[in-house]
Amino acid sequence: MKLLLENAHIEGIRYYDTYRKHGGYRSVEKALKMTPDEIVEEVKKSGLRGRGGAGFPTGLKWSFLAKPEGVPRHLVCNADESEPGTFKDRYLMEFLPHLLIEGLIVSSFALGSHATYIYIRGEYAWIVDILEQAIQEAKNNGFLGKNILGTGFDLEIYVHRGAGAYICGEETALIESLEGKRGNPRIKPPFPAVQGVWMRPTVVNNVETLAAVVPIINMGGEAYGNIGVGKSTGTKLISACGNLNKPGVYEIPFDLSVEDFIYSDEWCGGIPNGRRLKACIPGGSSVPIVPTNLLLKTAKGETRYMNYESLSDGGFQTGTMLGSGGFIVLDEDQCVVKHTMTLAHFYMHESCGQCSPCREGTGWMWRILKNIEYGKGKMEDIDLLWDVQRRIEGNTICPLGDAAAWPVAAAIRHFRDEFEWHVLHPEEAQQRNYGLAHYADPREIPVIA
Amino acid sequence: MAEQPLFKVTIDNVTVEVPAGTTILQAARQAGPEVAPPAMCYYSKLEGSGGKCRTCLVEVSKGSDKDPRPMPKLVASCRTTVMDGMEVKNLTSERVVDARKGVVEFLLINHPLDCPICDQAGECHLQDLSYNHGGAGTRYEFQRRTFEKHTLGDKIQLHMTRCILCYRCVMVADQLTGKREHGVLERGERAEISDYLEKSLDKEFIGNVIDVCPVGALTDKTFRFKNRVWFLKPLNAHRDCPTCSGKVTLWNRGDEVYRVTARKDQWGEVEDWICNECRFDKKKTSDWIIEGPRVINRHSVISQNKYIGMVNPKETIDEVIGKEPRLFLDIHDVSEVNKPNRDLSLIEGPAHSTDFKQNEENK
Numbered sequence: 001m002k003l004l005l006e007n008a009h010i011e012g013i014r015y016y017d018t019y020r021k022h023g024g025y026r027s028v029e030k031a032l033k034m035t036p037d038e039i040v041e042e043v044k045k046s047g048l049r050g051r052g053g054a055g056f057p058t059g060l061k062w063s064f065l066a067k068p069e070g071v072p073r074h075l076v077c078n079a080d081e082s083e084p085g086t087f088k089d090r091y092l093m094e095f096l097p098h099l100l101i102e103g104l105i106v107s108s109f110a111l112g113s114h115a116t117y118i119y120i121r122g123e124y125a126w127i128v129d130i131l132e133q134a135i136q137e138a139k140n141n142g143f144l145g146k147n148i149l150g151t152g153f154d155l156e157i158y159v160h161r162g163a164g165a166y167i168c169g170e171e172t173a174l175i176e177s178l179e180g181k182r183g184n185p186r187i188k189p190p191f192p193a194v195q196g197v198w199m200r201p202t203v204v205n206n207v208e209t210l211a212a213v214v215p216i217i218n219m220g221g222e223a224y225g226n227i228g229v230g231k232s233t234g235t236k237l238i239s240a241c242g243n244l245n246k247p248g249v250y251e252i253p254f255d256l257s258v259e260d261f262i263y264s265d266e267w268c269g270g271i272p273n274g275r276r277l278k279a280c281i282p283g284g285s286s287v288p289i290v291p292t293n294l295l296l297k298t299a300k301g302e303t304r305y306m307n308y309e310s311l312s313d314g315g316f317q318t319g320t321m322l323g324s325g326g327f328i329v330l331d332e333d334q335c336v337v338k339h340t341m342t343l344a345h346f347y348m349h350e351s352c353g354q355c356s357p358c359r360e361g362t363g364w365m366w367r368i369l370k371n372i373e374y375g376k377g378k379m380e381d382i383d384l385l386w387d388v389q390r391r392i393e394g395n396t397i398c399p400l401g402d403a404a405a406w407p408v409a410a411a412i413r414h415f416r417d418e419f420e421w422h423v424l425h426p427e428e429a430q431q432r433n434y435g436l437a438h439y440a441d442p443r444e445i446p447v448i449a
Numbered sequence: 450m451a452e453q454p455l456f457k458v459t460i461d462n463v464t465v466e467v468p469a470g471t472t473i474l475q476a477a478r479q480a481g482p483e484v485a486p487p488a489m490c491y492y493s494k495l496e497g498s499g500g501k502c503r504t505c506l507v508e509v510s511k512g513s514d515k516d517p518r519p520m521p522k523l524v525a526s527c528r529t530t531v532m533d534g535m536e537v538k539n540l541t542s543e544r545v546v547d548a549r550k551g552v553v554e555f556l557l558i559n560h561p562l563d564c565p566i567c568d569q570a571g572e573c574h575l576q577d578l579s580y581n582h583g584g585a586g587t588r589y590e591f592q593r594r595t596f597e598k599h600t601l602g603d604k605i606q607l608h609m610t611r612c613i614l615c616y617r618c619v620m621v622a623d624q625l626t627g628k629r630e631h632g633v634l635e636r637g638e639r640a641e642i643s644d645y646l647e648k649s650l651d652k653e654f655i656g657n658v659i660d661v662c663p664v665g666a667l668t669d670k671t672f673r674f675k676n677r678v679w680f681l682k683p684l685n686a687h688r689d690c691p692t693c694s695g696k697v698t699l700w701n702r703g704d705e706v707y708r709v710t711a712r713k714d715q716w717g718e719v720e721d722w723i724c725n726e727c728r729f730d731k732k733k734t735s736d737w738i739i740e741g742p743r744v745i746n747r748h749s750v751i752s753q754n755k756y757i758g759m760v761n762p763k764e765t766i767d768e769v770i771g772k773e774p775r776l777f778l779d780i781h782d783v784s785e786v787n788k789p790n791r792d793l794s795l796i797e798g799p800a801h802s803t804d805f806k807q808n809e810e811n812k
Binding site: 165167182187348349350351352353354355356357359360361362363364367384391394395396397 | 499500501502503504506522523525528547548551552554555556558559588589591613614616632633635636637638639640
């Protein structure tokens with residue numbers, strides 16, 4: 001069942017006329033006849049969980065929004081999709097821009113926002129044009145601007161480009177950046193629902209979350225809530241990549257097993273060249289990596305499904321997270337140490353530098369990993385690495401510290417033998433990784449001639 | 450105005466009552482220095498400070514009387530407000546001790562241990578923090594981060610290698626001087642304090658960035674390398690200043706004023722901001738009305754060999770015999786520094802051996 005990508009294959013669906021012809025903007029017409037509280041209630045009934053990664057119930061988040069008299073409120077669409085392995089929002093915005101606009105209009109009405117922002121990743125330059133064109137089309141047809149559909153509701157949507165910082169995907173850093181400041185996360189509380197953009201009550205939602213509001217209104221919150229499993233309702237976009245025969249963006253039901261998703265021809269079509277599955281990161285690079293035995297089955301031996309509860313079953317010891325749905329698959333030829341080093345490099349580069357454990361710790365982790373990967377590591381480095389990540393996790397202002405620590409922790413937990421192999425076979429490790437010289441630190445003496 | 454309710458908070462088994470809205474750190478400070486967490490970036494006089502360095506992390510073992518659940522993560526005590534019945538563990542929590550040890554280790558990765566030549570030695574918060582909460586050694590074996598030398602005008606020197614990015618100086622410039630010409634560039638471990646296109650920081654109160662810096666990253670060019678703080682005698686003094694309160698601490702050696710700073714409380718925070726003129730330009734004892742010795746915490750290295758409370762006898766001999774008293778021992782006979790007629794505080798920039806040699810030649 002497809003709720004978001006149902007019409008994605010239709011030619012010209014990017015443009016207003018085609019979109020409208022295929023039932024577009026019905027939810028706006030319906031929602032504007034409801035009261036804002038009724039819409040919030042529908043979203044609550046639907047059980048929709050935020051699709052950005054954390055999975056917080058959207059209706060509940062909306063109900064937290066402070067409503068002081070005479071103070072404007074804002075809705076911000078988080079389109080700063082920068083998590084490695086995650087590219088689903090890009091697909092939505094590129095092919096179905098009006099779906100997002102539609103969701104934004106309904107959500108803005110529900111939240112009482114008259115100025116709504118799409119904070120988009122700077123690298124998605126061409127999508128900015130697509131969105132702006134869609135906004136203009138919606139405006140020309142009376143769905144945006146003053147007095148929408150004669151209901152007296154005014155709304156402007158502004159597209160704001162980020163400058164390419166991963167941290168600006170964190171909601172408070174996004175707000176700082178939107179305000180024109182350095183994209184540093186704020187310390188919570190106060191939460192954005194109380195003090196957000198320009199100190200006004202603000203809701204920040206992911207692109208997919210806001211797009212999902214459209215089918216919720218069209219079919220009713222209860223009907224939407226009946227789709228899915230347990231607290232994972234509706235459908236989820238998954239961006240599958242890595243060693244897969246058919247990587248891409250898929251809209252999946254929550255009762256799909258991980259095994260089916262990887263191996264079934266309907267979905268990813270298995271691993272290329274008949275190689276075996278080694279590990280997978282199912283929710284974007286920041287969630288823990290899991291080996292095959294724990295990916296397909298839980299620790300209790302039950303089938304693992306593609307939903308929030310099943311993937312996190314067993315905690316981080318034996319489970320992982322659905323996260324943002326960036327499904328990265330590693331086959332048996334992939335090196336987990338190299339992979340973890342690459343991720344550590346990313347998190348070091350993207351740390352905002354505001355708090356000490358993340359600023360100093362991410363670089364330290366990367367350097368230890370680089371030494372191990374290059375065959376320069378010592379056995380005690382593995383324990384040191386474990387200790388460093390342990391002291392970063394949970395001690396930082398924002399979740400970037402956790403995002404940097406979890407992949408390292410999970411890699412050591414499940415693949416310690418590979419780390420030890422690099423230490424015990426330094427010459428082979430060095431030879432194997434000759435092509436990684438670009439990871440050298442400019443301040444350091446290169447470890448490879 | 451309605452009276453604010455008082456909340457009962459227990460920190461490391463010490464219970465205090467504080468008004469609603471008080472942070473855990475402020476409550477702990479009221480409870481006493483024994484239970485107060487250290488703070489490198491928090492500064493009560495600066496709005497929005499705190500939360501960054503993570504040295505003040507504490508464990509909330511009981512949220513409140515209403516909701517006694519513990520908080521799952523350690524929280525930054527400087528930014529977390531108290532609830533009625535809250536129970537906090539600082540030094541009594543193993544998690545906190547371990548996390549703080551980790552933070553000290555992180556901070557010292559790129560902070561050079563150049564205390565023997567650093568002007569902040571003796572009054573450096575990081576020195577105290579690492580002594581009280583850090584480990585015995587480092588496990589970091591990689592090359593340290595370095596930065597180009599950077600000057601912030603003719604009065605303030607920036608040593609970016611020592612900076613721990615607490616943002617206090619940026620907030621001082623923002624909130625106190627009315628114009629901010631410096632901030633943080635880059636991100637992650639490459640982040641650095643820098644000014645905009647080599648502009649100098651010359652606003653009226655900008656000198657206060659030196660006082661708020663917890664480490665030796667921002668130093669006073671009129672004092673650098675002139676003396677060690679524990680050799681100096683801190684005195685409370687004031688003058689009739691049209692710009693600021695004029696209440697300062699003079700750092701003297703003999704009658705010579707080596708340095709002027711704002712007065713700091715027991716938490717190392719400035720009591721009254723002072724202007725640049727008082728700080729940089731009034732370097733003569735005659736510019737000031739001396740109030741008396743400044744009380745420094747007896748645990749500080751600065752208080753060594755200083756006898757606070759001792760009343761100096763009135764020097765009457767010159768009045769009686771009508772001439773200067775004869776010295777039994779002239780310090781210059783045994784010390785290489787401070788040759789007579791050499792006023793170190795008037796030397797432009799840091800004093801080097803050449804200054805003394807020159808002095809010898811002039812003799």
